[in-house]
Amino acid sequence: MMKNNVYALEIKDLQVKYGVIPALKGISLKVEPGEAVALIGANGAGKTTTLHAISGIVRKAGGSVIFDGKDISNSPAHEIVSMGISQVPEGRGIFSNLTVYENIKLGAYLRKDEKGISEDIQKVYDLFPRLEERKTQLAGTLSGGEQQMLAIGRSLMAKPKLLLLDEPSMGLAPIVVETIFRTIKKINRESGMTILLVEQNAQMALYAAHRAYVMETGEIVTTGTSKELKANDEIRKSYLGLH
Amino acid sequence: MFTQQLINGITVGGIYALIALGYSMVYGILRIVNFAHGDIFMMGTFLGLFFTQSLGMQFYIAFPLSAAATAFIGIFVEKIAYRPIRIADKLAVLISALGVSIFLQNLAQIIWGTETHAFKSGIEVSTFKFGGLILSNIQLIVIFLSCVLMMGLYFVVNKTKIGVAMRATSHNLNSAKLIGINTDRIISFTFGIGSALACIAGLLVGIYYDAVFPIMGYSYGLKAFAAAILGGIGSIPGAMVGGFVIGIVETFGAAYISAGYRDAFAFGILIIVLIFRPSGILGKKLVEKV
Incomplete structure (x- = not known):
């Protein structure tokens, strides 16, 4: 296969079951290097399951997940992180009993380059100055928006090639959501980091992403560039609340 | 009298605390109670008996050796009895734990018989008198070793990379x-450390009371479990505090009220604390996430 044909991430006919209930009924999608792609859809559509199957938290029932040309769908979660995939979990998943600094540092758990780690901690602080102000505070005392910033900062510390974000807007005030998405867009556009983003807030997702897939009950039903989807009547009605 | 009983209480409390740590650490990470822990403690004690008496080893060799062997028993139990059913219902885990517990008790009875064995530690008992206080060298060994081990554990958990990983895993498995x-690997490590500490506790029981028996895991295990709950299960300092509280309360109760109700005092204090502080002395209030 020629280099320019290698996708950053390619999912082929991926199936996941919870017990006997199918959560993903064979989905396929592709993400190009440097691209920001969104996965939008209602609650229970299978968006989070897709991310969990990529990062090895849940096991597939069939299909494959190809990252950088390798099938990773049978690898354990910690190995997937070391290959270069970092996930910002739904509900942030920060370690609230540790300080902000310790949380950020833990993101570099698999790295050994002390100097690079301290430089990258500074980069996270530059990206989110609020975190530097609160670095000695316990992470549990942060506001929801700050916790989301912390979760993103922590994920960046792993130096991922692919960043997965699960519902970064969840439970946040609209103004905070805007800040978060502006930063996500900045991470993608300025450092060229490949991003796969799961989001119920289709408006913000389409703002940050180049392309999107629309999911319904375990299947991908529509796909297109953000511009196309914003113009699509069906999408406008069902997901953007416009008429 | 009072100080004397306090020292006696601290001695047994240190033993309870060492066992309680295993319950608490495992619960902290997997949210399951390893009901086979008491029997792992018993196996460790008998391994110590085997190394010292059957093989004639010196104590300072037999101690670390049995602790290491017991660590492997703990790791093995987790691998075969808990790991395959990790995503199953908590009830399945409980049944599996009881199965391991029955298996280990019967295994010990087949190997070592059902009777109580003298431990014959070979340590010459000597006593010191400070005023009206009588302290034996064995008590000093028990108190010293349990304190050193707890400080060691505190250091590992708080100051090392694997300790940070343990705390992260215990806080949020998926985020970890x-x-x-x-x-x-962290879960195996946790079972290993907890089992090794329980083994040392068993050896201390052996040299302190000079009596070990195959169902000792039940009484000590239950009391240490009470200590873990009392301190706030999942909390490492909680298990230590809980162990000492149970040890001191039952010693005082036995000395001042009635020795026949020794166990009732331990569980009585547990009930009282749980009525007023359901999450235990140092436990955090659990907020169920939706």
């Missing part, structure tokens, strides 16, 4: 996986 922690 997502930052690249091999959580299966």
Whole structure:
């Protein structure tokens, strides 16, 4: 296969079951290097399951997940992180009993380059100055928006090639959501980091992403560039609340 | 009298605390109670008996050796009895734990018989008198070793990389996986450490009371479990505090009220604390996430 044909991430006919209930009924999608792609859809559509199957938290029932040309769908979660995939979990998943600094540092758990780690901690602080102000505070005392910033900062510390974000807007005030998405867009556009983003807030997702897939009950039903989807009547009605 | 009983209480409390740590650490990470822990403690004690008496080893060799062997028993139990059913219902885990517990008790009875064995530690008992206080060298060994081990554990958990990984895993298993922690290895490590500490506790019981028996895991295990709950299960300092509280309360109760109700005092204090502080002395209030 020629280099320019290698996708950053390619999912082929991926199936996941919870017990006997199918959560993903064979989905396929592709993400190009440097691209920001969104996965939008209602609650229970299978968006989070897709991310969990990529990062090895849940096991597939069939299909494959190809990252950088390798099938990773049978690898354990910690190995997937070391290959270069970092996930910002739904509900942030920060370690609230540790300080902000310790949380950020833990993101570099698999790295050994002390100097690079301290430089990258500074980069996270530059990206989110609020975190530097609160670095000695316990992470549990942060506001929801700050916790989301912390979760993103922590994920960046792993130096991922692919960043997965699960519902970064969840439970946040609209103004905070805007800040978060502006930063996500900045991470993608300025450092060229490949991003796969799961989001119920289709408006913000389409703002940050180049392309999107629309999911319904375990299947991908529509796909297109953000511009196309914003113009699509069906999408406008069902997901953007416009008429 | 009072100080004397306090020292006696601290001695047994240190033993309870060492066992309680195993319950608490495992619960902290997997949210399950390892009901086979008491029997792992018993196996460790008998391994110590085997190394010292059957093989004639010196104590300072037999101690670390049996602790290491017991660590492997703990790791093995987790691998075969808990790991395959990790995503199953908590009830399945309980049944599996009881199965391991029955298996280990019967295994010990087949190997070592059902009778009580003298431990014959070979340590010459000598006593010191400070005013009206009588302290034996064995008590000093028990108190010293349990304190050193607890400080060691505190250091590992708070100051080392694997300790940070343990705390992260205990706080949020999935988040720990997502930052690249091999959580299966951390879980094995936790079972290993907890089992090794329980083994040392068993050996201390052996040299302190000079009597070990195959169902000792039940009484000590239950009391140490009470200590873990009392301190706030999942909390490492909680298990230590709980162990000492149970040890001191039952010693005082036995000395001042009635020795026949020794166990009733231990569980009585547990009930009282749980009525007023259901999460235990140092436990955090659990907020169920939706």
